[in-house]
Amino acid sequence: IIMVSSARNTGSSSKCQAALHQGLPSDSFKYLGWCDIEEHEVQGNQLHCPRVREGPSEEELFFRGEEHTLKKRKQVTDTEKWQKKLQENWENCAELNLSFQDLGDHYQVEKFKRTLQRLIRVEKLWLVDNSLTDLSAIRLPRCRELNVNKNHFTSFKQLPKIPQIQHLSLAENNIMTLSGLTDFRHTPLESLILKRNPCEFQEGYRQW
Template sequence: MSESSSGLTTSNQKFCESYLSCCSILRDTPPIPAGLSQGRGIVRPSCDSGLPPPLPSDSFKYLGWCDIEEHDVRGNQLLCPRVREGPSEEELFFRREEHPLKKRKQELNLSFQDLGDLYQVENFKRILQRLIRVEKLWLVDNSLTDLSAIRLPRCRELNVNKNHFRSFKQLPKIPQIQHLSLAENNIVTLSGISDFRHTPLESLILKRNPCEFQERYRQLVFSSLPNLKMLDGIPKLPEDYSPPEIRFFYKMCTIL
């Protein structure tokens, strides 16, 4: 390997010359019209210096999808795929279709927020107060203790697993709730569970709460919630319909 007077090796000098020539070709090449594609005889420059050749989508990089009338570029050939502009409301009206956003359910996942300071909790509650249209909400592992001041009028599914709730009274107001998950909290008694009696609650999860070890736990829950169909992932069983057992205590006398 020889060394030139400039201090560069011959191989490095050849690489630089090849790279500069390739860049000049790319700079002088006019942009490909939007209506032309790879399958119509367009020859793109190649570079022998090891640089990747330009993608077929490079000629469209500054155009929106709505400005491209015809192309043969696939999604896996794009460096930064854009979101295609959806049909207008007028077009949907003539198709007699509803807007896709109206069909989609309002879902939100705000789990694992690591709310360590009081001001973070207060700001988090302000956000929850604005969720008047949410239908599915996940608040898992947020160290929450009291959301009784929050009202979620359209919420049908709420997951507050792994928090610090001690009572059903500390849950938000959820009049339309159907599926409620409270696993791994600190709910000691079933006091306040009757507040969900007039809701369409069908599924309830109370696993890993102290109240799970209460005597006649399943019978008490189902008697308080007549619309409930499933508790802790288990459907309502025949023994869950039976009333609590009545125990009779007899006095015993000892004859000496």
């Protein structure tokens, strides 16, 4: 019985490995944004955590052995790019979750930052677990609530400009010192979460 069971398991394992090598049916969509997928009725304001990063170039996909993901791709004209930008309408977004973006390449980080620069009216923003290190060039003039937990910030100076911030969460980053915290004295900051940062071990840090 054990031998038969092992044989069956081996066969199943081989099939699973073959299926993984060939890729899942959804793999052809994994590098597409929501508005790049044809024949759907999804609206931007229905998405809880939209992906804004770009996929790899065709050359990079061939190098990775993922050329099968090109099946759903097509050449995009400048007009279509402009229509997509209008459709996303980041400028009027008031509440947004852009967490878990898996920003593995430099060009994806740059695309992500360009999106953040368009958030001129956002009031609540979640950027959890994006491996972010420096957003100092970003300004979020109306942001009242910002969650950047589980990133790689080492200083308050690396945060975006947030003059209206009330609630800021920086848990599980790498904030070493409280230097720069005084910059928030001119903001309406009410709560600041710094748990699981090295600065927790700084003597008297709660008095700040």
